[in-house]
Amino acid sequence: MVRTTSFASVCLPCRAGVLPWKMLMQLIHIWTSLRHTLVFMTAMEAKQFQNSGPNSGSTACVAVIRGNKLVVANAGDSRCVLSRKGQAHNLSKDHKPELEAEKDRILKAGGFIQVGRVNGSLNLARAIGDMEFKQNKYLPVEKQIVTADPDITSVELCDDDEFLVIACDGIWDCMSSQQLVDFIHQQLKTENKLSAVCEKVFDRCLAPAAGGEGCDNMTMILIQFKKPSNSPDASSVTNQPQSSAQPSEADRSSETIESK
Numbered sequence: 001m002v003r004t005t006s007f008a009s010v011c012l013p014c015r016a017g018v019l020p021w022k023m024l025m026q027l028i029h030i031w032t033s034l035r036h037t038l039v040f041m042t043a044m045e046a047k048q049f050q051n052s053g054p055n056s057g058s059t060a061c062v063a064v065i066r067g068n069k070l071v072v073a074n075a076g077d078s079r080c081v082l083s084r085k086g087q088a089h090n091l092s093k094d095h096k097p098e099l100e101a102e103k104d105r106i107l108k109a110g111g112f113i114q115v116g117r118v119n120g121s122l123n124l125a126r127a128i129g130d131m132e133f134k135q136n137k138y139l140p141v142e143k144q145i146v147t148a149d150p151d152i153t154s155v156e157l158c159d160d161d162e163f164l165v166i167a168c169d170g171i172w173d174c175m176s177s178q179q180l181v182d183f184i185h186q187q188l189k190t191e192n193k194l195s196a197v198c199e200k201v202f203d204r205c206l207a208p209a210a211g212g213e214g215c216d217n218m219t220m221i222l223i224q225f226k227k228p229s230n231s232p233d234a235s236s237v238t239n240q241p242q243s244s245a246q247p248s249e250a251d252r253s254s255e256t257i258e259s260k
Helices: 021-049 098-107 177-188 194-205
Strands: 062-067 069-075 079-084 086-092 151-156 160-168 218-224 255-259
Touching: 021 069, 062 079, 062 160, 069 079, 086 177, 086 218, 177 194, 194 218
Parallel strands: none
Antiparallel strands: 062 069, 069 151, 079 086, 079 160, 160 218, 218 255
């Protein structure tokens, strides 16, 4: 059964433009593909394991750039943030159990929320895996207690956009979106390796001792659209986005910077 795709378009302060019909159809295809991919993964898990496992899971936050359009799909409490003229713009919503839409789905599917956690266990409301929360055979995958059905957002990029951050909740537990954007801007004044900037973010967030804030897993991807005029190698800037997950010749350490 094919279900319609719901999405949101974020209007940020930028120059206006008319979206050609062909581009609109391409974006609808991207929206549909992203949603069906995440939902399909959950459906295949249920079929493969006959609704019995696995009990571990993962959030999913995906960003696709087509021309000057950015499309973000998110399921879980990882977050995508765009820096525009130094201001943080959230392009995804943290799917926490206390959100009204999440709470409504959880309760209707037979679940409950205790101390901010789904069935007293999981502190997020959408994820790939976590099959113990997807056992109601009378409900479609998007209406289970926990679902991988993503929220999808699109935004038009412009010359005011500096970088994009995708990170898991281990980062957001320690810094707000604006705090992280400000911190990255400060680091980019003296550092041109994006992987090094990510490492400094981890150092800023990591707890000095076991227990409490800063002890969760931390994963982060940083994509820079353009280099600031005062960066160390601004004279060699190109029009291609640079990513911490796709190192240059000077930075081949890893595809994704992760601290556990």
